[in-house]
Amino acid sequence: MDIEQFRKxxxxxxxxxxxxxxxxxxxxxxxxxxxxxxxxxIPDSPxxxxxxxxxxxxxxxxxxxxxxxxxxxxxxxxxxxxACSFEGILGDLLSSSTSNPGFNWFAxxxxxxxxxxxxxxxxxxxxxxxxxxxxxxxxxxVIQTTASDSALTAVVVARTRYVNEHPGVTLESLIIYVxxxxxxxxxxxxxxxxxxxxxxxVDETVTTDNTGLTGDGLIAAVKEDHARGLHPxxxxxxxxxxxxxxxxxVADLGAAIKKNYPSVWLHVDAAWAGVTLAxxxxxxxxxxxxxxxxxxxxxxxxxxxxxxxxxxxxxWVRERKQLIDALDITPEFLRTKEGDTGTVIDYRNWHLxxxxxxxxxxxxxxxxSFGVEGFQANIRKCIALNNSFAEQIRASxxxxxxxxxxxxxxxxxLLPRSAxxxxxxxxxxxxxxxxxxxxxxxxxLVLTQTLIGEVFCIRFAVGSSRTEQSDIEDAWGVIxxxxxxxxxxxxxxx
Amino acid sequence: MDIEQFRKxxxxxxxxxxxxxxxxxxxxxxxxxxxxxxxxxIPDSPxxxxxxxxxxxxxxxxxxxxxxxxxxxxxxxxxxxxACSFEGILGDLLSSSTSNPGFNWFAxxxxxxxxxxxxxxxxxxxxxxxxxxxxxxxxxxVIQTTASDSALTAVVVARTRYVNEHPGVTLESLIIYVxxxxxxxxxxxxxxxxxxxxxxxVDETVTTDNTGLTGDGLIAAVKEDHARGLHPxxxxxxxxxxxxxxxxxVADLGAAIKKNYPSVWLHVDAAWAGVTLAxxxxxxxxxxxxxxxxxxxxxxxxxxxxxxxxxxxxxWVRERKQLIDALDITPEFLRTKEGDTGTVIDYRNWHLxxxxxxxxxxxxxxxxSFGVEGFQANIRKCIALNNSFAEQIRASxxxxxxxxxxxxxxxxxLLPRSAxxxxxxxxxxxxxxxxxxxxxxxxxLVLTQTLIGEVFCIRFAVGSSRTEQSDIEDAWGVIxxxxxxxxxxxxxxx
Numbered sequence: 008m009d010i011e012q013f014r015k016x017x018x019x020x021x022x023x024x025x026x027x028x029x030x031x032x033x034x035x036x037x038x039x040x041x042x043x044x045x046x047x048x049i050p051d052s053p054x055x056x057x058x059x060x061x062x063x064x065x066x067x068x069x070x071x072x073x074x075x076x077x078x079x080x081x082x083x084x085x086x087x088x089x090a091c092s093f094e095g096i097l098g099d100l101l102s103s104s105t106s107n108p109g110f111n112w113f114a115x116x117x118x119x120x121x122x123x124x125x126x127x128x129x130x131x132x133x134x135x136x137x138x139x140x141x142x143x144x145x146x147x148x149v150i151q152t153t154a155s156d157s158a159l160t161a162v163v164v165a166r167t168r169y170v171n172e173h174p175g176v177t178l179e180s181l182i183i184y185v186x187x188x189x190x191x192x193x194x195x196x197x198x199x200x201x202x203x204x205x206x207x208x209v210d211e212t213v214t215t216d217n218t219g220l221t222g223d224g225l226i227a228a229v230k231e232d233h234a235r236g237l238h239p240x241x242x243x244x245x246x247x248x249x250x251x252x253x254x255x256x257v258a259d260l261g262a263a264i265k266k267n268y269p270s271v272w273l274h275v276d277a278a279w280a281g282v283t284l285a286x287x288x289x290x291x292x293x294x295x296x297x298x299x300x301x302x303x304x305x306x307x308x309x310x311x312x313x314x315x316x317x318x319x320x321x322x323w324v325r326e327r328k329q330l331i332d333a334l335d336i337t338p339e340f341l342r343t344k345e346g347d348t349g350t351v352i353d354y355r356n357w358h359l360x361x362x363x364x365x366x367x368x369x370x371x372x373x374x375x376s377f378g379v380e381g382f383q384a385n386i387r388k389c390i391a392l393n394n395s396f397a398e399q400i401r402a403s404x405x406x407x408x409x410x411x412x413x414x415x416x417x418x419x420x421l422l423p424r425s426a427x428x429x430x431x432x433x434x435x436x437x438x439x440x441x442x443x444x445x446x447x448x449x450x451x452l453v454l455t456q457t458l459i460g461e462v463f464c465i466r467f468a469v470g471s472s473r474t475e476q477s478d479i480e481d482a483w484g485v486i487x488x489x490x491x492x493x494x495x496x497x498x499x500x501x
Numbered sequence: 502m503d504i505e506q507f508r509k510x511x512x513x514x515x516x517x518x519x520x521x522x523x524x525x526x527x528x529x530x531x532x533x534x535x536x537x538x539x540x541x542x543i544p545d546s547p548x549x550x551x552x553x554x555x556x557x558x559x560x561x562x563x564x565x566x567x568x569x570x571x572x573x574x575x576x577x578x579x580x581x582x583x584a585c586s587f588e589g590i591l592g593d594l595l596s597s598s599t600s601n602p603g604f605n606w607f608a609x610x611x612x613x614x615x616x617x618x619x620x621x622x623x624x625x626x627x628x629x630x631x632x633x634x635x636x637x638x639x640x641x642x643v644i645q646t647t648a649s650d651s652a653l654t655a656v657v658v659a660r661t662r663y664v665n666e667h668p669g670v671t672l673e674s675l676i677i678y679v680x681x682x683x684x685x686x687x688x689x690x691x692x693x694x695x696x697x698x699x700x701x702x703v704d705e706t707v708t709t710d711n712t713g714l715t716g717d718g719l720i721a722a723v724k725e726d727h728a729r730g731l732h733p734x735x736x737x738x739x740x741x742x743x744x745x746x747x748x749x750x751v752a753d754l755g756a757a758i759k760k761n762y763p764s765v766w767l768h769v770d771a772a773w774a775g776v777t778l779a780x781x782x783x784x785x786x787x788x789x790x791x792x793x794x795x796x797x798x799x800x801x802x803x804x805x806x807x808x809x810x811x812x813x814x815x816x817w818v819r820e821r822k823q824l825i826d827a828l829d830i831t832p833e834f835l836r837t838k839e840g841d842t843g844t845v846i847d848y849r850n851w852h853l854x855x856x857x858x859x860x861x862x863x864x865x866x867x868x869x870s871f872g873v874e875g876f877q878a879n880i881r882k883c884i885a886l887n888n889s890f891a892e893q894i895r896a897s898x899x900x901x902x903x904x905x906x907x908x909x910x911x912x913x914x915l916l917p918r919s920a921x922x923x924x925x926x927x928x929x930x931x932x933x934x935x936x937x938x939x940x941x942x943x944x945x946l947v948l949t950q951t952l953i954g955e956v957f958c959i960r961f962a963v964g965s966s967r968t969e970q971s972d973i974e975d976a977w978g979v980i981x982x983x984x985x986x987x988x989x990x991x992x993x994x995x
Contacts, residue, residue, distance in 0.1 A: 008870060013587035014519050020591050021511030024598040025504050038610045042845045045614035046636070053622040057872035060588075063865075067595060071862070074611025078601055086608075086834070091600035093507035094554075097514050101561060103593035104518040106585035106810040107572055114580075116532045117568025120539035128547040142540070152646060155854040163693050170695065178672040178695055191832040192855060198830060199657050199853055200694060201664065201672055250834055310856075316600040318858060336692060338685040339952040340580070340744055340960070344941075351536045359693055360649040361686060362804075364812060368565070371557075376502060378551035447838075458833040466834070 008060060016060050023068065024096065031473070035450035036080045038073065045074060079471050081478040082452040087249070087279050087311045087416075088470035094376040095316035098369025108362035112351035113343040115365070119352055122150055122367035128374055129321055132382065133284035133307065136299040139323040141352070148323045149357040150366045154278035155192035157306035157322040158243055160334075160359055162196045164324070165241035165272030165303070167333035172270055176238055178202065184228065184242040186220050188213055188253045188459075190276065193243045203237065209253065210460035217410045219255035220244060222263030229268055241272040246294045247280025250457040251464075252413025254280075257294040261301020272303045278320065280414050281307030283390075286383050289414070303329075312415070312470045314385060315373045319366050331356045385472055389415040392479050393469040399483045405490050409459055415469040418457065421490050423499040436463040442493040449489065452482050502554060510554050517562065518590065525967070529944035530574045532567065539568060573965050575972040576946040581743070581773050581805045581910075582964035588870040589810035592863025602856030606845035607837040609859070613846055616644055616861035622868055623815055626876065627778035627801065630793040633817040635846070641821045643851040644813055644860045648772035649686035651800035651816040652737055654828075654853055656690045658818070659735035659766030659797070661827035666764055670732055672696065678722065678736040680714050682707055682747045682953070684770065687737045697731065703747065704954035711904040713749035714738060716757030723762055735766040740788045741774025744951040745958075746907025748774075751788035755795020766797045772814065774908050775801030777884075780877050783908070797823075806909070806964045808879060809867045813860050825850045879966055883909040886973050887963040893977045899984050903953055909963040912951065915984050917993040930957040936987040943983070946976050 008016065048070050078089040109118030123141040126148030130139050141147040151157045162183060170176060182203040185193030187210050197204035207228050209219045220242075229239050242264070244255040257275055264271050275298055283289035284307070290296075298305055305323045309315035324330055335356040337346070345351045355361050374382070397412040400419045407422040420439045422429050429435060443456050443465055455466050467486075469479070494500075502510065542564050572583040603612030617635040620642030624633050635641040645651045656677060664670060676697040679687030681704050691698035701722050703713045714736075723733050736758070738749040751769055758765045769792055777783035778801070784790075792799055799817045803809035818824055829850040831840070839845045849855050868876070891906040894913045901916040914933045916923050923929060937950050937959055951960055961980075963973070988994075 008587045010519050010522050010587075013522075013590075014515055016587070016591055017515030017518070017594075018512055020594050021508055021515065023595070024511070025508050027598060028504050028507075037607075040610050042606065042610070042839055043614070045611065046618055049615075049618050051618075051621065051636070052625050053868040054872045055874060057875045058869045060870060063588075063869045064591075067862070071611045071615060074609070074614065075599055075601065076607070076609045077599070078609075079599075089600050089602055091598065093502040093504075093510070094557075095600070096507075096594070096597050097510055097558075099597035100511075100514050100590070100594050101518070103590050103597075103810050104521060104585065105569055105571070105573075106583050106589070106804070107569065108583055108811055112536065113531075113570070115568070115570045115572075116534050116536070117539065117565045120537070120568065121543075121565060124540055124543050124545075127545065131546050142545070153854040153856045155856075159853065166695060167692075191830045191835065195828065195830045195853075195855075198661070198828065201660060250832070310600070316597050317602055317856060334689065334692065336685045336689045338744070339957075340949060341685065342950075345536055359653065359689075360647040361689075362647045362649075362811060368561070374547040375552045375557045376554060378548045380549060381551045455834060456836075463833075 012060065016064070019064065031077060031079065032081055034077060034080065036077055036082050036453045037450060038076045039450060040074045045070060079473060081471055081474040082482060083471055084467045084469065084482060085453040085455040087468050089317050090310050090312065090314050091316050092314045092373055092472065094372040095314065095369045098372040099316055102365040102368045105365065107365050109365055110355035110361045110363060111341065111343055111353040112345045118365045118367070119354055121371060122354065123352055125367045125371045125374065126150070126321060129370070130323065132374070132379060133281065134290055134295055135323060138325055145327065146323060146325045147327045148321060149354055151320040151322045151358055152318045153320050154190070154276060154306050154308055155195065156359065157320050158192050158274060158276055159196045159199060160322065161272065161274035161304040162200065162241050164329050164333040165274070166200070168272065168329055169238070169240035169270055173238070180236060180238050182232055182237045182239050184239050186245070186255065188219055188248040188250050189243055189245055190249045205232070213251055213253045214410055214459055214462070217251060217253045217413050219248065219253040220260060221256045222259040225260055226263050226267060239271055241274060243274050243276055246275060246277035247413060249279065251410050251418045251459055252280065252416040254292065254294065254413070257297030257302065258300060259297070261297050265301060273301055275302040275305045278306050278308040279311050282313045283386055283414055285379065286386055309370060312386065312389065314377060314382065314472060315370050319370055334359070389469045389474070392474060392476065393417055395476065396467055396469070396479050396483060403487065405494060409462060409464045417467040418459070418464045419467065420462070420464045421493060423494065425500065428499065432461060438493065438497050438499070439463045439465065441497060442490055445489040445493050446486070449485055452485055506554065510558070513558065525571060525573065526575055528571060528574065530571055530576050530947045531944060532570045533944060534568045539564065573967060575965055575968040576976060577965055578961045578963065578976060579947040579949040581962050583811050584804050584806065584808050585810050586808045586867055586966065588866040589808065589863045592866040593810055596859040596862045599859065601859050603859055604849035604855045604857060605835065605837055605847040606839050612859045612861070613848055615865060616848065617846055619861045619865045619868065620644070620815065623864070624817065626868070626873060627775065628784055628789055629817060632819055639821065640817060640819045642815060642817045643848055645816045645852055646812045647814050648684070648770060648800050648802055649689065650853065651814050652686050652768060652770055653690045653693060654816065655766065655768035655798040656694065656735050657853070658823050658827040659768070660694070662766065662823055663732065663734035663764055667732070674730060674732050676726055676731045676733050678733050680739070680749065682713055682742040682744050683737055683739055684743045699726070707745055707747045707953055708904055708956070711745060711747045711907050713742065713747040714754060715750045716753040719754055719757050720761060733765055735768060737768050737770055740769060740771035741907060743773065745904050745912045745953055746774065746910040748786065748788065748907070751791030751796065752794060753791070755791050759795060767795055769796040769799045772800050772802040773805050776807045777880055777908055779873065780880055803864060806880070806883065808871060808876065808966060809864050813864055828853070883963045883968070886968060886970065887911055889970065890961055890963070890973050890977060897981065899988060903956055903958045911961040912953070912958045913961065914956070914958045915987060917988065919994065922993065926955060932987065932991050932993070933957045933959065935991060936984055939983040939987050940980070943979055946979055
């Protein structure tokens with residue numbers, strides 16, 4: 008394809024994207040295909056000779072699009088919706104056209120410098136203490152691929168620091184702390200690193216008021232583990248768990264760590280809910296004081312609820328030296344005069360890989376195009392929509408909120424009217440699994456499930472910037488109807 | 502920005518990309534900016550109110566583009582050039598517009614299924630044994646972010662398998678094997694995992710004929726380490742090292758491992774040179790027989806020399822079960838009925854993160870648009886261009902090849918005519934560092950350096966699809982002139 012062919016194909020791709028968004032609301036949210044649908048539609052080997060672009064892009068439309076689940080659909084309430092703004096697409100497009108692995112300053116000054124500046128913009132947007140700002144050269148911010156990467160990076164740095172401060176401690180005696188509501192990436196980090204992990208039980212407080220771990224819970228666990236000869240070295244605390252939106256009490260945890268166990272690293276995963284820090288009214292509940300006082304590292308994903316296309320996981324650290332000590336390895340072929348003098352950031356030492364995409368561009372575009380006020384408006388709108396949904400659940404005789412709604416997430420379940428039936432966990436779980444199966448047959452919306460303790464629940468997550476009040480009302484209609492029919496089918500009175 | 506504003510901005514971005522490629526040859530290869538250039542050109546906080554798109558994109562052109570180093574410039578001969586095809590840009594564009602984290606089949610069937618099919622296309626393109634094909638459900642292929650991720654993933658899986666097979670072995674006694682020419686990601690993997698690493702010395706064979714590690718070298722090392730109570734559990738062998746293009750002898754290594762130490766995992770990093778397997782005439786030298794016979798895992802980056810935009814690192818494993826055993830963690834909120842029945846690939850268990858971009862789309866576009874023949878033509882052209890450069894070096898009285906040219910990479914240095922002077926390593930190194938400094942002041946091309954043993958050398962890597970014979974001749978002119986002036990400046994006779 009030459010440049011003029013690209014111009015034509017590029018315009019055409021832009022038009023296809025416009026068509027996609029015009030028709031998005033009319034599409035099924037979840038792909039209506041069966042496992043293995045694609046393999047028999049595509050040849051089993053690449054063509055020997057190159058093919059015409061029009062046939063390729065037509066196949067995209069015909070074969071691929073029907074197999075996509077639309078995470079930006081106004082009725083996508085599963086997991087957490089993924090951001091996709093036009094500004095984000097344009098940022099990705101220009102970034103892709105210069106395909107730059109930007110691993111050090113020399114590899115591309117603009118990639119490094121824009122990331123450093125824009126991460127400072129983001130730090131200010133969220134009210135982070137200036138120790139986290141790149142400009143001050145103590146802590147700093149870096150864009151990672153996912154919250155899993157951010158957490159894994161934090162755990163690696165924490166382990167390196169702990170082992171350096173405690174020579175002779177074996178890897179076998181190290182232990183990572185998460186809670187029973189922490190995202191599974193905590194346990195996956197332990198699998199990757201071959202280390203122990205302990206999930207501190209917060210299920211009870213979560214079902215009461217959606218608060219998670221407290222300082223007392225942490226101290227009790229550390230004492231137990233020390234008595235067993237183990238060394239807790241990192242805690243992954245969460246502001247807004249994936250499961251239920253629970254909020255660990257960061258200030259309390261930070262104070263407990265600082266006073267008693269200063270070698271324990273505090274990583275705060277606010278991958279989903281961290282964007283609410285853009286709104287002053289949510290800073291207290293989203294744990295800003297504790298983060299600013301005590302977090303060694305903090306992750307907020309712009310690609311969930313932050314209007315920026317996947318991937319864009321923001322990670323801040325309080326001391327960049329810790330990152331670099333843990334991750335810097337410089338063979339001759341990666342040396343540069345700017346790196347040698349230490350006057351620049353070489354982001355390859357701030358993450359686990361070497362190469363990295365130029366992701367700050369889309370974030371810069373988003374923050375400029377929306378402005379602080381536009382960014383805040385999106386957060387507030389989604390929370391208001393979720394509140395309107397939670398009100399329906401609260402008022403309904405057949406549903407209950409399993410825990411308090413958290414920002415833009417509601418966790419609920421069907422609950423039979425009879426008090427006796429409601430007390431039987433197994434049968435209520437069975438009822439709700441049946442209800443969930445019923446919801447899965449509907450192509451007009453999608454939700455996902457979770458367990459809190461042993462309670463099977465349904466999650467309703469608002470986050471697509473295209474979701475409107477009418478979509479919430481439509482969803483409520485489907486959910487109510489499916490709930491009622493499930494109760495009938497399972498023989499419960501209504 | 503609404504849909505029609507996006508259409509206009511999208512067309513404009515496509516036009517800007519066309520302009521970029523029309524003018525690429527005239528631009529300086531390396532950004533002509535100083536550290537810190539950007540921060541004082543940009544406000545230090547995000548704007549309160551959203552801004553007009555035109556002002557944003559104009560700032561991209563005015564502030565960002567001059568700070569980019571152009572890895573696709575025809576005269577970029579540093580590191581390894583990064584691929585950027587129009588088909589790749591279009592794949593990224595459409596993928597970005599559906600911003601899908603595709604971590605399991607349910608999250609987006611098309612993302613999973615296209616990746617499985619296209620990785621099989623790639624396996625066939627490279628002549629990989631059918632055990633590596635996804636369709637056969639024994640081994641399989643997956644797209645990772647970078648070769649660093651691919652290698653780290655392989656090491657994690659290798660460690661898990663080794664520890665499971667050798668209960669009671671401590672993490673402290675495990676040791677990763679690389680060579681003195683392996684990419685630094687080997688040592689970085691050890692830092693990340695907190696494990697020992699040993700670099701087996703191959704500098705001598707590399708300077709002789711650019712072959713690397715052999716089975717005998719490996720066995721001798723394992724015996725030594727076993728005697729010290731250590732447990733080598735993985736070898737990262739390389740086909741085409743970054744430093745010099747050296748080639749470890751995979752068949753020989755595989756046979757030695759299989760016969761003597763079957764618990765040792767053989768990861769083959771062919772991140773750069775693996776694409777030559779597309780050409781039958783390079784399969785022997787690029788170690789295809791050994792890979793097919795013995796590699797437990799294999800990495801080939803499409804984003805270096807494979808016409809596909811960064812990132813697209815292909816990883817194949819001989820036994821997918823090993824990957825999944827090491828990396829599968831499934832909380833309730835990630836369970837799906839398709840995953841539970843085990844009839845689909847859930848790619849989240851094939852890499853370290855959870856979310857992942859829809860990268861198979863661009864690879865599908867590239868393989869269809871170029872066809873096998875177009876892909877091969879690009880490889881052959883770059884090798885021919887490099888050979889023409891190496892001939893100039895070979896024929897020159899002031900340069901020498903430090904090792905045999907490897908595929909599209911030439912490693913060379915300035916060498917004073919006097920035999921006595923040539924024998925003094927320190928002074929010749931000093932001369933070549935001066936020569937390299939001279940090259941760095943030229944904006945019309947860029948090269949990078951390496952060390953082989955203690956010999957400081959310059960690397961000349963061909964790989965941009967836009968490089969033509971005239972660019973090689975221009976580069977040779979600059980290199981020759983800079984070499985001559987360096988000799989004069991340093992007082993050597995010519």
